[in-house]
Amino acid sequence: MRPLGFGELSYDVAHLLGAIVLVLSFAMLYQRRLMALINIYALQAVVLALAAAWQGWVQGAAHLFVTAAIALLFKAIFVPVALRRIVVKLMIHRTIETVLGIGLSMVAGVALVALSIMVVLPITGEAAVLTREDLALALSVVLIGMLVMITRRNAITQVVGFMSLENGLILAAVGVEGMPLVVELIIAFSVMVAFIIFGIFFFQIRERFDTLDLHYLESFRGERR
């Protein structure tokens, strides 16, 4: 593979798309409204699809276009529509309570990005520049996804955090050139996400509790009396 660097179109575009995915992760951190959060997630999935398609173009790998199509159809269209319907049908509160304040969440997010850059860049010296930086961006998205899951008490937001974490995984997987089974792995993961969303609806949480807020769900901790 020819070396890539700044100023080359294929490198710059991939870098730009990866960075937009990360920026959208930050947008999730400060979003307080549920519907807006779902919109940001959908937008992130669209950008991810573009990133996967671009990698498919650069690497000449046809299966990455399939990955991009899955991201676009399932993650950017199906999942947000399903989530919106659940929010409406279960009449969930439209504002999100956060455990950490917005400011603190953002600081933690920046710290996580710094951490992933410091972890990934020094050790991947031999790998191609594009792969290294993609991996650093992907790890940041994964960690911020976890942060979103930790700092939100609402089940829907936890799921959105989980799915944005998954976006980070896909970003990593398409960035590593030639990885086998990418499509199969992503389909398997999508099945899991579909189950979670299905679960929210059919676990009948709504039927038994007045809210999806897990704070209420945790009525017993560890031991029944």
Place this chain on the structure above:
Amino acid sequence: MSGLELSALVTSAAGLVVLVPGLAMLLLFAVPGWRVGSLVNVGASVLTLLAALRLFFLPPRADVLLHVDAFNIYLVALTAFVGLSTAIFSAAYIRFEVNSGKLAEPYLRFYHAMYQAFMGSMLLALLANNLGVMWVAVEGATLATVLMVSLYRTHESIEAAWKYFILCGVGIALALFGTTILYLAARPVVGTGLDAMTFSTLLPRAGEFNPAILNLAFVFLLVGYGTKVGLAPLHAWLPDAHAEGPTPISAVLSGLLLNVALYAVLRCKMLLAQNTGAIAPGPLMLTMGLASLMLAAFSLWKRRDIKRFFAYSSIEHMGLATFAFGMGGPLANFAGLLHMTMHSLTKSAIFFAVGQAAQVKGTQKFAEISGLTASHPWLGWGLVAGVAMIAGLPPSGVFMSEFLLLTTTFARQPWLAALLALGLLTGLAAMVARIQGVAFGATMPDKSEPPSAAALVPLYLHLALVLVAGVWLPEPLVAWFVQVAALLG
């Protein structure tokens, strides 16, 4: 995946082991009636066990998706065996639950199908030659069990399932990230293509991988799959999932799923063992193992719920096994492999007994399950024997593996051995203290008739095996353990 590979999957002997539960799952979705369903479930488990045993008579082989070697062959047989005995127990358990009105017909069709899906995906995870296939299989096993944990649809079971889902979902996501990074480390050496992620390609050449990237991959894989092993501090899902689901599921979760997750960690550890530049995975695993042991041993004292109690005991024993593999070397690895096997048999037996006790007394609370040896001698003494074995009293297989681990640790790291002994004794004391009331306390009145005597057969079968293993281990088993212990480094 091309059609050729799929047909190879179907025709190979290893493929058959996965295929039987897969087809049984489809069949069970179609079968009406829980009676027929539980019979088909047992029948499919018999066929799976036969297919698994057939592997012993064929030469070991590896193709692009599946492989059979010394490490997974006995785990496959163990999984299929415990799968069968649990299916027998499950049939009696389900009949009782239906008769007492706790479970409704439609859920049971689903339950049996998911049982086979769970068995199939665990066997696939064990037989997978490909890191990606292994990951998909572990994920599938998680999905199947989540649905079964929430089977009763009570407040608590839904919370347990949600917790299990979220925690293990993140764990599995991290394992996928680790898999991606592992491939990044391997790519300059093994190139691209479907076989570039197979163990049989990776293992001989792991020495040439970039050690720093390999380290990073292992950390993610350890934390990811370690969540499913139930290692502290990632164990929070385990007691809830065990306590709130149906008891047959507690038995296979404890006895099989934790083993499969540990197996995944060990496969990745093998790669590190081949690479001289990589970090020693030992200290990481020692710390997590010891932390799990200590946390569980002390938590045992506070439990009021009997299934939750034995779930913590599973954390303790998976911690012990992880500790053993972290210690490394032929003896400690041998002890770890033996411990995985013995814990699997003993703990599932205990859950068989606990399930029946809880059904008879209509509760899972220690205080209300009392005097079992007087009212139900076979069940009570079976439980006592199981607890004595899992607590590590001689002569049992668990005693042997713990003794082996303790002596080898003492010879190499006396301080660690002291901590290990403290954990083991604390756990033992908690077991003794708790079981006394259950077995010999004042007899509490029964809420209902005990399930059929057939449910006792798997219990005593498992206990007999563990007892025999404590006195005599078959020659081929020892040979496998020695061979695998050497590979684990």
